[in-house]
Amino acid sequence: MSDIDVKPGQRESATFDRNTIHEIQRAATTGIYDIRGFGAKRKLPNFDDLLFLGASMSRYPLEGYREKCATDVTLGDRFASKPLHLQTPITIAGMSFGALSANAKEALGRGASEVGTSTTTGDGGMTPEERDQSRHLVYQYLPSRYGMNPDDLRKADAIEVVLGQGAKPGGGGMLLGQKITERVAGMRTLPVGIDQRSACRHPDWTGPDDLAIKIEELREITDWEKPIYIKIGASRTYYDVKLAVKAGADVIVLDGMQGGTAATQEVFIEHVGIPTLAAIPQAVQALQEMDMHRKVQLIVSGGIRNGADVAKAMALGADAVAIGTAALVALGCNDPKWDADYRKLGTAAGFYDDYHEGRDPAGISTQDPALSSRLDPVAAGHRLANYLRVLTMEAQTLARACGKSHLQHLEPEDLVALNVEAAAMARVPLAGTGWIPGQGTY
Amino acid sequence: MKTVDLNTSTVRELNQALHDQAKQCDEREWLVTHPAGTHALACGLDQNISVDIEGHAGYYCAGMNQKATVTVHGNAGQGLAENMMSGVVRVTGDASQSAGATGHGGLLVVEGNASARCGISMKGIDIVVKGSVGHMSAFMGQAGRLVVCGDAGDALGDSLYEVRIYVKGEVASLGADCIEKEMREEHIAELSELLQKAAIDEDPKTFRRYGSARQLYHFKVDNASAY
Ligand SMILES: Cc1cc2nc3c(=O)[nH]c(=O)nc-3n(C[C@H](O)[C@H](O)[C@H](O)COP(=O)(O)O)c2cc1C
Numbered sequence: 051m052s053d054i055d056v057k058p059g060q061r062e063s064a065t066f067d068r069n070t071i072h073e074i075q076r077a078a079t080t081g082i083y084d085i086r087g088f089g090a091k092r093k094l095p096n097f098d099d100l101l102f103l104g105a106s107m108s109r110y111p112l113e114g115y116r117e118k119c120a121t122d123v124t125l126g127d128r129f130a131s132k133p134l135h136l137q138t139p140i141t142i143a144g145m146s147f148g149a150l151s152a153n154a155k156e157a158l159g160r161g162a163s164e165v166g167t168s169t170t171t172g173d174g175g176m177t178p179e180e181r182d183q184s185r186h187l188v189y190q191y192l193p194s195r196y197g198m199n200p201d202d203l204r205k206a207d208a209i210e211v212v213l214g215q216g217a218k219p220g221g222g223g224m225l226l227g228q229k230i231t232e233r234v235a236g237m238r239t240l241p242v243g244i245d246q247r248s249a250c251r252h253p254d255w256t257g258p259d260d261l262a263i264k265i266e267e268l269r270e271i272t273d274w275e276k277p278i279y280i281k282i283g284a285s286r287t288y289y290d291v292k293l294a295v296k297a298g299a300d301v302i303v304l305d306g307m308q309g310g311t312a313a314t315q316e317v318f319i320e321h322v323g324i325p326t327l328a329a330i331p332q333a334v335q336a337l338q339e340m341d342m343h344r345k346v347q348l349i350v351s352g353g354i355r356n357g358a359d360v361a362k363a364m365a366l367g368a369d370a371v372a373i374g375t376a377a378l379v380a381l382g383c384n385d386p387k388w389d390a391d392y393r394k395l396g397t398a399a400g401f402y403d404d405y406h407e408g409r410d411p412a413g414i415s416t417q418d419p420a421l422s423s424r425l426d427p428v429a430a431g432h433r434l435a436n437y438l439r440v441l442t443m444e445a446q447t448l449a450r451a452c453g454k455s456h457l458q459h460l461e462p463e464d465l466v467a468l469n470v471e472a473a474a475m476a477r478v479p480l481a482g483t484g485w486i487p488g489q490g491t492y
Numbered sequence: 493m494k495t496v497d498l499n500t501s502t503v504r505e506l507n508q509a510l511h512d513q514a515k516q517c518d519e520r521e522w523l524v525t526h527p528a529g530t531h532a533l534a535c536g537l538d539q540n541i542s543v544d545i546e547g548h549a550g551y552y553c554a555g556m557n558q559k560a561t562v563t564v565h566g567n568a569g570q571g572l573a574e575n576m577m578s579g580v581v582r583v584t585g586d587a588s589q590s591a592g593a594t595g596h597g598g599l600l601v602v603e604g605n606a607s608a609r610c611g612i613s614m615k616g617i618d619i620v621v622k623g624s625v626g627h628m629s630a631f632m633g634q635a636g637r638l639v640v641c642g643d644a645g646d647a648l649g650d651s652l653y654e655v656r657i658y659v660k661g662e663v664a665s666l667g668a669d670c671i672e673k674e675m676r677e678e679h680i681a682e683l684s685e686l687l688q689k690a691a692i693d694e695d696p697k698t699f700r701r702y703g704s705a706r707q708l709y710h711f712k713v714d715n716a717s718a719y
Binding site for chain 1: 508590653
């Protein structure tokens with residue numbers, strides 16, 4: 051974490067840097083792969099590599115504060131009789147009770163409801179705390195089907211069929227024994243204290259044709275009321291989005307490789323999937339080719355941190371975004387006030403990613419009653435609401451500067467890229483040029 | 493008895509009618525004719541009613557069933573009674589893949605054979621199959637009981653948690669962490685009760701019991717080959 055002890059002349063290898071050497075030593079000692087939470091930590095082309103072209107002569111901007119820049123979004127009006135109408139397009143991503151404490155889940159619900167957006171259950175079922183505090187609750191339908199039941203399905207405001215996550219496309223979930231308390235075990239029908247791995251494929255369907263029938267069943271059970279989302283980890287996004295639309299999705303949730311996780315092998319987090327930036331244009335192209343852009347809504351997640359990220363994702367064609375890691379940080383994850391406790395765990399505030407160990411000093415990714423009581427769900431919910439308001443206002447600021455009266459009016463033409471990689475992935479021109487690599491335009 | 497003819501009504505109309513009358517529950521016996529292998533028949537029921545389907549059903553018949561008794565007089569497609577919570581689902585013919593998948597409760601009876609992954613990820617349901625089951629049955633089974641009066645295909649009970657499996661015939665192979673276990677008095681009693689509930693005439697003493705060795709319950713270097 052610091053270079054203080056290293057004398058000049060002591061040259062660190064770029065190939066075998068300290069982290070690499072440490073990992074070899076760790077693997078040799080334990081004989082098991084490294085598991086951790088958080089998302090990819092390597093540097094990736096991302097939203098910071100894009101810039102907005104503010105309005106000047108050829109376009110005129112909107113007046114901050116005075117001229118309206120709307121932020122609401124409707125999700126799921128393709129087939130569902132009760133689509134969601136949210137006040138801000140920034141939603142809370144699915145995070146399981148089990149990975150997170152009941153207090154954390156409640157806080158997410160409170161924060162989201164305060165600003166009129168939705169929150170999402172996770173791989174562990176729906177808790178009453180979360181349902182009670184969430185105005186719009188999306189119920190995940192995962193391969194594990196832990197706690198899945200028709201009563202909760204009917205209580206949900208939308209159903210999200212999870213095929214994958216950006217942190218681990220092609221992987222199942224895991225929750226280690228430390229976190230399988232009696233309540234968590236009961237909700238998942240598992241023995242207390244075991245290391246649990248959840249399936250990576252759904253148990254009762256395989257390909258997209260089966261999925262279409264599965265979606266029909268879910269709609270029949272809920273009388274065609276609920277929007278049905280399909281969540282995919284970004285990999286072969288162009289094809290996956292086309293298949294998801296064909297299978298009957300109302301909404302597609304696209305999670306890029308930066309997306310957070312509660313517990314996954316490090317090798318999986320860092321080496322599988324494509325960056326969010328590269329995935330969005332593929333998804334939008336697929337939707338446009340099917341004449342489904344804006345008809346099947348696109349929610350993008352994976353590394354969204356501020357209002358600029360929100361605005362850029364929307365300019366590239368997303369209808370809404372979802373946040374996981376940032377929401378946890380807003381609640382209090384990695385808060386410096388717990389630094390002494392983080393240090394006892396061999397880490398520091400700002401670095402903590404061992405969500406799977408269940409010893410989170412901030413009381414968020416834990417099932418330990420003493421630790422989770424550190425998180426006040428009301429105060430943490432307010433912090434999240436504040437943060438969501440800031441993201442919304444930041445996105446509005448940028449949209450107004452581009453002359454847009456609705457966040458959804460942002461468009462790729464408002465963007466340029468700072469480097470060739472980002473230009474090629476996001477399919478916007480390199481700043482100061484008309485060049486989009488790979489598009490044959492100059 | 494109320495009859496719904498799927499030659500003239502849609503599945504949507506059938507399911508909506510079944511759901512709509514749930515509160516008063518004034519019609520307790522339903523007959524569905526001409527199902528012709530349609531999907532999602534009689535799913536999401538949550539009342540103590542009986543539904544008889546006169547013919548073959550498609551995928552996810554009686555999905556997420558609560559309390560109701562659903563009988564398919566024919567064969568059933570993939571995911572029969574998936575995620576069932578309670579009640580009884582019976583098929584007089586064969587069932588396709590993933591019958592009773594992730595079921596949390598209730599009783600599923602297959603009078604013919606069940607295909608691959610019967611009882612996959614089961615979470616408390618009881619499944620009794622008069623014939624044989626295909627490969628990977630009770631894969632990752634968490635709770636409940638699977639009874640097979642015929643044979644079981646490859647990798648029975650792979651990565652099993654706490655499901656108890658009873659098989660009368662041959663088991664092609666056992667999956668990771670699944671082992672044969674002693675058939676004690678309490679198991680004979682439990683099996684006898686299950687067979688009785690399913691109305692299947694077999695001698696419980698002729699069955700063998702399989703369950704989890706519980707060796708994969710914790711990440712261990714020794715288990716690396718199973719990961
Ligand atoms: C602690 C934690 C738990 C998660 N649990 C789930 C889950 O149960 N189901 C799921 O689909 N995604 C899960 N995710 C992934 C999120 O839904 C989302 O895709 C991701 O966090 C978005 O990326 P971001 O963290 O960069 O915002 C989890 C993420 C975190 C950080």
